[in-house]
Amino acid sequence: MKVLMHICCGPCGVYPVQDLLKQGYDVHGYYYNPNIHPYQEYAKRKEGAEEMGRQLEIPLLAATEYHPETYFRQVSYNEAERCHICYSIRLQETATRAKAEEYDGFTTTLLISPWQKHDLMRQIGEEVAEDVGIPFLYFDWRKRFSDGRRQAKLMGLYRQQYCGCLYSEQERYQGSDEQDG
Numbered sequence: 001m002k003v004l005m006h007i008c009c010g011p012c013g014v015y016p017v018q019d020l021l022k023q024g025y026d027v028h029g030y031y032y033n034p035n036i037h038p039y040q041e042y043a044k045r046k047e048g049a050e051e052m053g054r055q056l057e058i059p060l061l062a063a064t065e066y067h068p069e070t071y072f073r074q075v076s077y078n079e080a081e082r083c084h085i086c087y088s089i090r091l092q093e094t095a096t097r098a099k100a101e102e103y104d105g106f107t108t109t110l111l112i113s114p115w116q117k118h119d120l121m122r123q124i125g126e127e128v129a130e131d132v133g134i135p136f137l138y139f140d141w142r143k144r145f146s147d148g149r150r151q152a153k154l155m156g157l158y159r160q161q162y163c164g165c166l167y168s169e170q171e172r173y174q175g176s177d178e179q180d181g
Contacts, residue, residue: 002026003137004098006090006108007060008033010048010157013109015148016141017056020107028103029053029060032093034070035086041160042066048158055155061097083117087124095132105135112141112148 003020007013007029020027031049036042046062053060074085091108098106108125110116118140125136141148152159 001104002028002102004028004030004061004094004101004103004106006094006106006110007031007049007052008090008109009045009160010050010052010155011149011152011159012112013049013052013148014056014151014155014157015144016107016109016112016139017052017058019139019141019144021056021058027058029058030094030097031060031062032090032097034063034067034089037068039066039068042068044158045160052152052155052157063093084120084124087117087121088128091121091125091128091136092132095128095134095136099132099134103134105137107137107139111139112145114142114145118142 001024003025005013005016005020005027013029017027017029029049029052031046033042033045036045043066050060050062071086071089074089075082078085087110090110091106094106094108106129108121110121111118122136122138125138129136149159
């Protein structure tokens with residue numbers, strides 16, 4: 001089964017990619033993250049995702065341009081819904097590309113993070129799958145999060161300290177215990 005995997009960053013991709021390869025999937029990565037801010041952070045994560053792809057020997061597609069306005073236009077004055085909007089933007093784009101390029105399904109590396117909202121992500125993934133007409137593959141890799149981070153460190157991948165959006169970065173510096181982005 002040929003799967004297009006949305007890649008949020010290299011460290012979150014390591015375990016999910018290895019797991020799917022081990023299960024016999026033909027995994028292709030897709031780096032699409034208009035939520036990541038600022039540009040320097042976006043570029044570091046993109047480079048980390050590309051390096052992860054090289055080391056794990058999977059093809060990695062990437063959005064050709066950085067368009068944070070895609071995210072900001074939808075989130076402005078809807079900050080409480082930012083995670084829902086962010087998941088929707090990225091999963092919709094991934095599914096659309098997967099369908100257009102004749103993949104058999106799509107998934108996301110976000111599913112490894114204990115900080116992400118899994119029930120919401122799964123719901124959105126299934127809604128997008130129905131809308132676009134391509135299966136969403138849900139996996140719960142959260143128990144392997146630390147393993148993936150350790151392996152990413154050994155691989156020399158950039159390891160970020162926040163989800164990627166401006167709001168989560170602000171929460172990080174304000175000392176918020178809640179990492180919900």
